[in-house]
Amino acid sequence: MIASCALRAAGACGPLSIDVQAGDETLLAVTESYFALYSTPWPHHSRSVEVDISRGASAGLANGTFLTCAHMTVDRTPAGYFADTQYGFAVHGECGKHEDTWTVRVPHETVFGEPQIGDMEDVFSLICTAGWRAEGYVPLHAGAIVKNGVCALLCAASGGGKSTLVTAMVLGGWRTLGDDKILLRHEDRVPVARSLLQTFNLEPSTQRWFD
Numbered sequence: 228m229i230a231s232c233a234l235r236a237a238g239a240c241g242p243l244s245i246d247v248q249a250g251d252e253t254l255l256a257v258t259e260s261y262f263a264l265y266s267t268p269w270p271h272h273s274r275s276v277e278v279d280i281s282r283g284a285s286a287g288l289a290n291g292t293f294l295t296c297a298h299m300t301v302d303r304t305p306a307g308y309f310a311d312t313q314y315g316f317a318v319h320g321e322c323g324k325h326e327d328t329w330t331v332r333v334p335h336e337t338v339f340g341e342p343q344i345g346d347m348e349d350v351f352s353l354i355c356t357a358g359w360r361a362e363g364y365v366p367l368h369a370g371a372i373v374k375n376g377v378c379a380l381l382c383a384a385s386g387g388g389k390s391t392l393v394t395a396m397v398l399g400g401w402r403t404l405g406d407d408k409i410l411l412r413h414e415d416r417v418p419v420a421r422s423l424l425q426t427f428n429l430e431p432s433t434q435r436w437f438d
Contacts, residue, residue: 238262241410241423243358244272250281253339260344261351267405267422274358276327285317285332299349310353312346320354322361329354364410371404371420372396378420380409390429394437 234249236258245262249255258280288309291300298313310318314337320329331350337343359366370381370389383389390406397403405422406429412419429437 236262238265239269239272240265240355241267241269241359241421242271242273242362242364243276243355244274245276245278245354247278247280250333254280254282254333257339257344257347258351261348265423267424269421274325274327274362276329276354276358278329278331278354280331280333282335282337283332285311285315285334287311288317288319297349298346299353301353308353308357310350312349314343314346316346316350318350318353320357322357327354327358327361359410362412364412366423367409367411368407369409370406371409371422372401373404374401378404380411380420386430390427391433391436394427394429398437 234252234255236247236249236255238245238247238259238261240262247255247258249258258278289300289302289311291302293303293308294301299310301308301310303309307319307321310316310320312318315334317332318329320327339347356366367380367382368385369383370393372379372381372393381389381392393403393406404420405424406427408423410421410423
């Protein structure tokens with residue numbers, strides 16, 4: 228169980244119901260800004276996730292034997308997930324059958340600017356990805372468009388033109404599930420894609436191309 232803490236935030240990220248206890252107002256605000264991205268309604272929340280975020284000593288834990296992604300290294304052992312970020316955030320997570328428990332330790336001296344917020348987004352991406360995968364979903368950094376019973380997934384790295392192509396296809400008569408974060412899994416032997424975001428991330432410099 229997570230130790231009692233004064234500040235609390237609750238949110239949902241697709242099938243995950245997430246309960247966060249934060250050590251101070253800044254940590255709470257960064258947490259709530261992440262939840263604000265995931266406003267898409269979901270049929271039901273099948274997995275609960277508890278996260279304890281506080282400031283404290285954060286000695287390095289991970290060597291990247293499981294994953295090295297952006298500015299984060301991750302190990303996975305029988306004891307769970309261990310991760311470190313470039314700004315010294317230390318993460319430990321244990322995944323149960325229907326519930327996950329995570330602790331995040333942020334160095335006392337951390338001041339949150341854009342890079343540090345990016346570290347926290349990486350941490351939450353790991354937490355959510357572990358939960359999504361435990362529920363049988365494959366998370367995709369992709370756009371999705373639909374027409375006449377056909378769904379096409381458009382995969383590219385950040386800045387690779389997903390939103391621009393999705394916009395062009397929508398103007399050409401397609402519909403879209405989203406342009407960024409998609410969950411995919413088989414349900415009754417049928418592949419099902421669901422969007423996690425209701426936002427649209429069209430680059431301002433390309434908006435002039437479209438009405």
